[in-house]
Every structure is written in C-alpha cells, then in structure tokens.
Amino acid sequence: MINRQCNAMVYSATEYQKQQCLRKGVILEDGKYWCKQHAPSIKAARDAKLLAKRRAEHKARQEVSRYERHAKEFHDALVEIAISPIGGLDSLSMRKTARDALDKMEEGE
Numbered sequence: 103m104i105n106r107q108c109n110a111m112v113y114s115a116t117e118y119q120k121q122q123c124l125r126k127g128v129i130l131e132d133g134k135y136w137c138k139q140h141a142p143s144i145k146a147a148r149d150a151k152l153l154a155k156r157r158a159e160h161k162a163r164q165e166v167s168r169y170e171r172h173a174k175e176f177h178d179a180l181v182e183i184a185i186s187p188i189g190g191l192d193s194l195s196m197r198k199t200a201r202d203a204l205d206k207m208e209e210g211e
C-alpha cells in the first residue's frame with residue numbers, strides 16, 4: 103500500500119504556522135486523502151454534533167434562568183395555597199393562584 107499523507111493543514115503544538123497533518127491518509131474524499139480525524143464528511147458530522155450539543159446546553163441554561171426568575175412567584179403561590187385553612191380556599195381559587203403564577207412565567211418567557 104502506498105503511504106499517503108492526510109491532506110489537512112493543522113497547527114502543531116510547537117509551530118506557529120500550519121503544517122500538513124502527519125497522519126496517514128486512509129479516506130479518499132474530494133479527490134484527496136485524509137486521516138480519520140480530518141476527512142471532510144467526518145469533520146462535518148463532528149461539527150454538527152458539537153453544534154447540537156452547544157444548542158442543547160444553551161437551551162437548558164435558558165430554561166434554568168427562566169425558572170430562577172419566577173421562583174419567588176412560584177414560592178408565593180405555593181405558600182398561599184399551603185397556608186389556606188381547610189375549607190378556606192376553594193379549589194377554584196387555588197387553581198387560579200397556581201394558574202396566575204404559571205401564566206406570568208409563560209408571558210415573561
């Protein structure tokens with residue numbers, strides 16, 4: 103087998119300029135040989151996976167901050183329901199108290 107070198111240009115740990123990847127080119131794509139890390143299709147898939155992960159993390163952080171912003175309203179609504187005397191707050195009022203707190207969060211995003 104001919105010893106082909108990966109076509110990618112990469113930064114090495116010691117050089118400031120890019121140099122050709124020293125790995126063996128084992129995948130033929132776009133008429134050039136690439137190592138398993140730098141094949142364009144594999145790189146694109148890796149980038150897409152990373153982007154999806156970043157988006158999911160961003161969404162999770164937004165969700166957390168959304169709950170944090172409304173924590174006091176939720177707390178106050180729960181307290182209002184919890185301290186109501188038996189037979190005091192009817193279920194419709196409790197429902198309204200809970201609904202109002204949830205609506206405020208949904209409006210405020």
Ligand SMILES: [Zn+2]
Pocket residue numbers: 108109110123124125136137138139140
């Ligand atoms: Zn390579």
